[in-house]
Amino acid sequence: MALLNILHYPDPRLHKVATPVASVDDSIRRLISDMAETMYAAPGIGLAATQVDVHKRVIVVDVSEKGDELQAFVNPVILERNGEAEREEGCLSVPGIYDKVTRADQIVVEALDRHGNPFRLQAEGLLATCIQHEMDHLVGKVFVEYLSPLKQNRIKTKLRKRARTTL
Ligand code: K1U
Numbered sequence: 001m002a003l004l005n006i007l008h009y010p011d012p013r014l015h016k017v018a019t020p021v022a023s024v025d026d027s028i029r030r031l032i033s034d035m036a037e038t039m040y041a042a043p044g045i046g047l048a049a050t051q052v053d054v055h056k057r058v059i060v061v062d063v064s065e066k067g068d069e070l071q072a073f074v075n076p077v078i079l080e081r082n083g084e085a086e087r088e089e090g091c092l093s094v095p096g097i098y099d100k101v102t103r104a105d106q107i108v109v110e111a112l113d114r115h116g117n118p119f120r121l122q123a124e125g126l127l128a129t130c131i132q133h134e135m136d137h138l139v140g141k142v143f144v145e146y147l148s149p150l151k152q153n154r155i156k157t158k159l160r161k162r163a164r165t166t167l
């Protein structure tokens, strides 16, 4: 396994659109393992392949207390969205910034697992929020884009300044 480099907002590569995985082979299983290791080390509760500069439709999520319930989703598609919930979100690509975002409270998602088998999951609460946040990354959307233009500009300035002083 390997730790992968996480891109930081406003890196333009975070806005690339990921392409579907044609076949869940050993290279995808390796990517899932490396993404999981990177997510746990950060630490975080989710990670999208886009964030590690791999533009394929793969996400990993683990919202469990102990961090022992890894879920990998290849080619995820949301089939249903129900209700609304506002939750505080963070992002490993936007370090130190947290803000509230409104999303569906319950979703039904279909994807392939690490063996290429299709599965369907009904998710709610933090798990639903996290899956939607990660799937946004796959279409090049970062959670700060839900915030006002003023907040987005402040965040960009702060992170650019921080990147310059930590070089
Ligand atoms: O960068 C990411 O996409 C991961 C992100 C996922 C997320 C968090 C909160 C709401 C929606 C999506 C994170 O994991 S940020 C870090 C974080 O939330 C966390 C870190 C340590 C312990 C518990 C949570």
Ligand code: ZN
Binding pocket: 090, 091, 092, 093, 133, 137, 143
């Ligand atoms: Zn994120």
